[in-house]
Amino acid sequence: MKTQHDTNESISLYDNYKINLKAKGTDEKFYFIFHERNLLLIDHQLPLLKELNELNLNEEDVNNCIYFGDFYLKDAYAVELSEEFNVEEFKEENEEINMEFINLYEVYDINEETYYLGGRAIQIIDWENNHQYCGRCGAKTVTSDIEMAKVCPECGFTSFTRICPAIITTIIKEDEDDLDENGNPTKKILMARHSYHEYPRYALIAGFLEAGESIEEAVKREVMEEVGIEVEDIEYF
Numbered sequence: 001m002k003t004q005h006d007t008n009e010s011i012s013l014y015d016n017y018k019i020n021l022k023a024k025g026t027d028e029k030f031y032f033i034f035h036e037r038n039l040l041l042i043d044h045q046l047p048l049l050k051e052l053n054e055l056n057l058n059e060e061d062v063n064n065c066i067y068f069g070d071f072y073l074k075d076a077y078a079v080e081l082s083e084e085f086n087v088e089e090f091k092e093e094n095e096e097i098n099m100e101f102i103n104l105y106e107v108y109d110i111n112e113e114t115y116y117l118g119g120r121a122i123q124i125i126d127w128e129n130n131h132q133y134c135g136r137c138g139a140k141t142v143t144s145d146i147e148m149a150k151v152c153p154e155c156g157f158t159s160f161t162r163i164c165p166a167i168i169t170t171i172i173k174e175d176e177d178d179l180d181e182n183g184n185p186t187k188k189i190l191m192a193r194h195s196y197h198e199y200p201r202y203a204l205i206a207g208f209l210e211a212g213e214s215i216e217e218a219v220k221r222e223v224m225e226e227v228g229i230e231v232e233d234i235e236y237f
């Protein structure tokens with residue numbers, strides 16, 4: 001697997017991944033295996049296995065095993081282990097294998113591509129778990145054959161994988177009263193202290209978009225709500 005930390009080029013989710021609805025039945029498959037939202041890595045890499053039971057995983061250990069596309073031309077599965085699954089026993093049973101369940105944020109430092117696709121995998125698991133029943137009529141849903149969607153056989157209502165867009169901002173002020181050695185205004189970043197933390201902790205302003213709002217409008221609103229100032233010259237990165 002290529003590592004991204006060697007280059008400065010930004011990577012895309014789709015560099016080596018393709019959305020697909022029907023598994024090709026490749027001999028080896030990539031498994032994104034989650035336990036309590038932590039991802040299993042073997043030797044710091046995503047497991048590439050012929051079958052899940054290569055790792056002594058049985059049916060009762062697995063809540064969900066969802067095919068979600070091609071990764072490096074191999075079938076990719078999002079797997080959720082049951083809450084009762086015993087990680088310590090699992091590690092003992094596979095003691096010859098160097099394995100670890102890692103928080104997704106930490107996976108970012110190990111392999112950016114695995115992090116992106118791992119994020120997609122966990123959201124697909126959430127979507128599967130949260131759309132078992134139709135939100136309109138309450139009937140049991142089925143997975144669509146033609147798109148990544150849950151369909152209600154009673155009323156036809158369709159639920160797609162859900163995303164929740166959010167913004168995070170860097171608010172920069174050029175301070176005319178504080179010049180640098182060249183006589184130019186210094187640039188200062190506004191950080192906000194959260195009132196609900198016991199210890200002082202400062203963060204950038206961030207928040208979720210409201211329905212119908214543009215990203216820029218969300219920036220203006222969140223900044224006004226959190227620190228009470230009006231911002232201008234909003235640039236998008």
Ligand SMILES: [Zn+2]
Pocket residue numbers: 134135136137138139152153154155156157
């Ligand atoms: Zn329905």
